[in-house]
Amino acid sequence: MRLPKLKSDARLxxxxxxxxxxxxxxxxxxxxxxxxxxxxxxxxVASGVVVGSVPGALRSGLASAAGARxxxxxxxxxxLFWVMQAMEPLHDELIGAxxxxxxxxxxxxxxxxxxxxxxxxxxxxxxxxxxxxxVRSAITGPYTADLAVLGLDNLLLKVFxxxxxxxxxxxYYRWWLALGLVLxxxxxxxxxxxxxxxxxxxxxxxxxxxxxxxxYLDLALVPTVAKxxxxxxxxxxxxxxxxxxxxxxxxxxxxxxxxxxxxxxxWALAVVLASVLxxxxxxxxxxxxxxxxxxxxxxxxxxxxxxVRYLFSINLPELWLDYGSAVVPAVRDLExxxxxxxxxxxxxxxxxxxSIRFEDVYFRYPHxxxxxxxxxxxxxxxxxxxxxxxxxxxxxxxxxxxxxxMYEPDRGRITVDGVDLGSLDPRGWRRQVAVxxxxxxxxxxxxxxxxxxxxxxxxxDERALGRAAERAxxxxxxxxxxxxxxxxxxxxxxxxxxxxxxxxxxxxxxxALFAVEAGARVLVLDEPTASLDxxxxxxMFERFLELTKGLTTVxxxxxxxxxxxxxxxxxxxxxxxxxxxGHEELLEANGLYARLFRLQAARFLEDVGDG
Numbered sequence: 001m002r003l004p005k006l007k008s009d010a011r012l013x014x015x016x017x018x019x020x021x022x023x024x025x026x027x028x029x030x031x032x033x034x035x036x037x038x039x040x041x042x043x044x045v046a047s048g049v050v051v052g053s054v055p056g057a058l059r060s061g062l063a064s065a066a067g068a069r070x071x072x073x074x075x076x077x078x079x080l081f082w083v084m085q086a087m088e089p090l091h092d093e094l095i096g097a098x099x100x101x102x103x104x105x106x107x108x109x110x111x112x113x114x115x116x117x118x119x120x121x122x123x124x125x126x127x128x129x130x131x132x133x134x135v136r137s138a139i140t141g142p143y144t145a146d147l148a149v150l151g152l153d154n155l156l157l158k159v160f161x162x163x164x165x166x167x168x169x170x171x172y173y174r175w176w177l178a179l180g181l182v183l184x185x186x187x188x189x190x191x192x193x194x195x196x197x198x199x200x201x202x203x204x205x206x207x208x209x210x211x212x213x214x215x216y217l218d219l220a221l222v223p224t225v226a227k228x229x230x231x232x233x234x235x236x237x238x239x240x241x242x243x244x245x246x247x248x249x250x251x252x253x254x255x256x257x258x259x260x261x262x263x264x265x266x267w268a269l270a271v272v273l274a275s276v277l278x279x280x281x282x283x284x285x286x287x288x289x290x291x292x293x294x295x296x297x298x299x300x301x302x303x304x305x306x307x308v309r310y311l312f313s314i315n316l317p318e319l320w321l322d323y324g325s326a327v328v329p330a331v332r333d334l335e336x337x338x339x340x341x342x343x344x345x346x347x348x349x350x351x352x353x354x355s356i357r358f359e360d361v362y363f364r365y366p367h368x369x370x371x372x373x374x375x376x377x378x379x380x381x382x383x384x385x386x387x388x389x390x391x392x393x394x395x396x397x398x399x400x401x402x403x404x405x406m407y408e409p410d411r412g413r414i415t416v417d418g419v420d421l422g423s424l425d426p427r428g429w430r431r432q433v434a435v436x437x438x439x440x441x442x443x444x445x446x447x448x449x450x451x452x453x454x455x456x457x458x459x460x461d462e463r464a465l466g467r468a469a470e471r472a473x474x475x476x477x478x479x480x481x482x483x484x485x486x487x488x489x490x491x492x493x494x495x496x497x498x499x500x501x502x503x504x505x506x507x508x509x510x511x512a513l514f515a516v517e518a519g520a521r522v523l524v525l526d527e528p529t530a531s532l533d534x535x536x537x538x539x540m541f542e543r544f545l546e547l548t549k550g551l552t553t554v555x556x557x558x559x560x561x562x563x564x565x566x567x568x569x570x571x572x573x574x575x576x577x578x579x580x581x582g583h584e585e586l587l588e589a590n591g592l593y594a595r596l597f598r599l600q601a602a603r604f605l606e607d608v609g610d611g
Contacts, residue, residue: 041167102145458518
């Protein structure tokens with residue numbers, strides 16, 4: 001595959017980003033590089049003077065003018081060497097600080113870009129996921145922004161050193177030799193660097209395969225899948241799939257690099273070698289005939305060698321810059337792809353006071369095929385408990401995603417107290433809603449954070465945390481932890497503790513109740529107890545209803561027998577409400593709810609009898 005050429009302005013964009021991030025540091029970096037090269041020029045000239053003074057000093061002695069010049073140049077040489085060595089730690093510290101700051105800034109921008117959109121629809125876009133893979137590779141891969149700063153410094157030194165060497169050849173020998181060497185070496189270098197950039201571009205086209213390879217790697221490394229990996233004997237399969245995906249993504253890169261190297265490297269080496277030998281022969285002839293002295297000869301030879309070394313070579317720090325600087329356009333593209341107008345909307349304080357309504361709502365997931373909803377209508381009265389029941393795939397969880405604005409309806413509208421949900425401040429609305437999802441997150445953080453995320457601004461309020469834990473039945477659990485609230489809930493930490501499924505459910509409930517402490521008025525329980533038996537789930541729901549009496553609560557379950565105490569029950573089938581009413585009312589109607597309730601109840605009684 002012949003890859004298109006990659007634009008070579010990533011370096012400039014990276015440098016400008018560095019300048020915008022920290023102008024004083026960036027200017028200081030340039031000044032230090034310039035000073036370093038100035039000292040290097042002085043060192044080259046001083047070494048030339050030393051060599052040129054040796055014959056005169058040997059003839060006339062150290063007490064002569066030539067001897068004094070030799071001693072003075074040696075002292076200058078040593079002083080320059082000492083200053084250059086003393087500057088090196090300061091220079092390295094500045095580069096390290098800039099690299100860390102640049103890397104942190106870009107990581108923060110990438111996180112804000114991904115978290116910025118109101119909903120989560122963008123996270124399911126394959127094109128955007130390829131872009132995210134590019135960003136992750138540039139941020140956490142082998143060539144990061146931190147290393148790119150080091151590469152940029154190396155490039156600055158190359159540019160300044162090449163300019164300095166050219167000036168020395170111009171002054172001490174021939175201007176046309178200096179100009180000719182620079183033009184020739186820049187032409188060869190440009191050709192070589194273009195090949196490097198084209199290889200870098202190949203990485204962009206390999207993003208889907210690399211994303212698959214990363215997934216296989218995660219399956220091998222993360223502890224959550226370790227049991228199944230071993231039980232089903234997937235180790236060799238995972239290794240082989242990772243190898244196939246990774247090699248498949250890299251093969252085009254290697255092929256392009258090999259093709260370019262094979263076609264260009266021989267002639268480039270021949271041209272450079274011929275030009276260097278011709279230059280050395282010319283300088284040697286003039287030195288032998290007395291046209292130039294030892295000082296000019298020494299300075300010119302050193303400058304030619306330096307010019308060739310810096311302009312002809314593409315070293316590792318330059319690759320760090322070429323690959324690492326790609327993070328800036330990648331992050332910029334991610335920001336552009338996820339940019340949305342600043343969310344402005346009506347205040348949500350005290351909502352809902354009347355009700356939440358779904359009015360003729362149609363919805364289909366991105367790339368999801370069939371519609372989930374085709375004209376959904378339902379009402380959630382404020383201050384009452386509502387249950388949503390139905391078989392798996394009936395569209396129950398989608399209701400929560402639309403209610404929390406993870407997605408927007410394709411048609412129809414959702415209103416809160418008669419106001420279109422889309423016109424409300426999304427962040428303010430989400431502060432009114434607390435959700436315990438079926439796959440609620442078990443954060444590998446402290447107990448304080450796991451509960452406090454319900455209202456992050458009050459995470460240090462231990463009294464409020466304690467009240468939420470007490471209401472959720474988690475107080476005893478918190479007291480039993482080695483460091484109480486500050487205990488990490490993960491065995492990946494030396495002082496961490498892992499929890500059972502039931503304990504995690506109490507923590508998740510406490511998180512939602514902590515949101516209530518902070519003013520949330522709508523609580524949603526979205527099947528977080530699906531792995532429990534019917535009795536345990538019913539007890540969990542009953543406790544939830546007792547704790548949230550007077551609030552707007554929504555219980556979602558595929559078990560009809562566990563939500564009997566809800567004041568209003570909606571029965572979902574194929575994304576529509578087919579029945580609604582109270583438990584007794586729905587039993588009397590003898591419809592779908594009644595049939596499935598009796599079927600599940602009979603199964604429960606059979607299980608109890610067998611026990």
